[in-house]
Every structure is written in structure tokens, then in C-alpha cells.
Amino acid sequence: xxxxxxxxxxxxxxxxxxxxxxxxxxxxxxxxxxxxxxxxxxxxxxxxxxxxxxxxxxxxxxxxxxxxxxxxxxxxxxxxxxxxxxxxxxxxxxxxxxxxxxxxxxxxxxxxxxxxxxxxxxxxxxxxxxxxxxxxxxxxxxxxxxxxxxxxxxxxxxxxxxxxxxxxxxxxxxxxxxxxxxxxxxxxxxxxxxxx
Numbered sequence: 001x002x003x004x005x006x007x008x009x010x011x012x013x014x015x016x017x018x019x020x021x022x023x024x025x026x027x028x029x030x031x032x033x034x035x036x037x038x039x040x041x042x043x044x045x046x047x048x049x050x051x052x053x054x055x056x057x058x059x060x061x062x063x064x065x066x067x068x069x070x071x072x073x074x075x076x077x078x079x080x081x082x083x084x085x086x087x088x089x090x091x092x093x094x095x096x097x098x099x100x101x102x103x104x105x106x107x108x109x110x111x112x113x114x115x116x117x118x119x120x121x122x123x124x125x126x127x128x129x130x131x132x133x134x135x136x137x138x139x140x141x142x143x144x145x146x147x148x149x150x151x152x153x154x155x156x157x158x159x160x161x162x163x164x165x166x167x168x169x170x171x172x173x174x175x176x177x178x179x180x181x182x183x184x185x186x187x188x189x190x191x192x193x194x195x196x
Contacts, residue, residue: 081190081193083193085146085150087194089143089147090147090186093129093144094180094187099140100179101129101132102177103125103177104121104171104174106121106122106171114169115189119193124171129144
């Protein structure tokens, strides 16, 4: 007999008959691959979820940064101030020769807590200028109207405090000054407001 006669037929062809131990091994190997595949799929889905969540957070963070920059960057120039248009209109009417009124003019050096009531007084006195311009048909009536309209909108939206601290003066307690002095003071107050 030859050497090959002792070797099972399956071995000669390179195949093996499964034994109970090899079948369990194959099953365990398949289970291991299946578990690995499940873990890979789970990791992939988690990765997608985290990636989209991270991008969402990043978007929200960018929004917060933009809001922060818009809110807290100092407003030193008139172009960056909510009162920029009013300041521009005040410059337009400053040299008007056809407005001749005396107006309660708030002090430009009032305490910070009185700033809202001071602004309110200036805008209320602007209505007097507007009435005078309508009567005399001033050349700057539209500019005066724009100032009054901005102030009125702020008063309606409670941007300017309607209640004032006890130490702040009423509008009528301030000295009456001519139109030129009133406008100069109004411009100073707005410039001061724009710097805060």
C-alpha cells in the first residue's frame, strides 16, 4: 500500500469534512464576523449622528459668535449706532436759518442712569420744532420729521424709558435754549449714546 492510502480522500483533494469541533469553530467565526459587522454599522451610524450633531452645534456656535460680535463690539462711529440716521438728520438741520424756537435743552453731562430720560426729552422737544416747521414751511421739515419719527418709534417700543429715576429732571426743569444750542446739545448726547 502506498503512503497515500492512509490519508482520507477529502484531504487529498484539499477539502476537509467538518468535524464537530471545526463546525463550532466556523460558527463562532461567523458569529464574530457578524458581531464585528454590527459594530461597524453601529459605529458608522453613530459617526453620522455625531457628525450632523457637531455641525449643528458648530452652526449654533457661529450664530452665537455673530450675535456676540454684533451686540458687544463698541459702537464708536455714527455708522454703527442705532441713532446714526438721527445724527445725520441733526447735521442737516443744524444750519437751518428758518427755525427760530427756544426749547428745553437737557444737560449733556447727566448721569448715565438719566441718559434715557434725556434722550426722551430731546425727542419730545423735536415735536415743537416740527410744529414750527410746518407753520413756517421750513426747508428742513422732512429732516425734522425723520428725527421726530425715529424718536417716536423708540418711545413706542419702550427703547427710551418712560419712567425716570427720581434724581433725573423733568424736561421742563431744563433751561430753555435757542435752536442752535439745542441741536449742539442733542448731537453731543447722541454721540455719547453711540459710544456706549
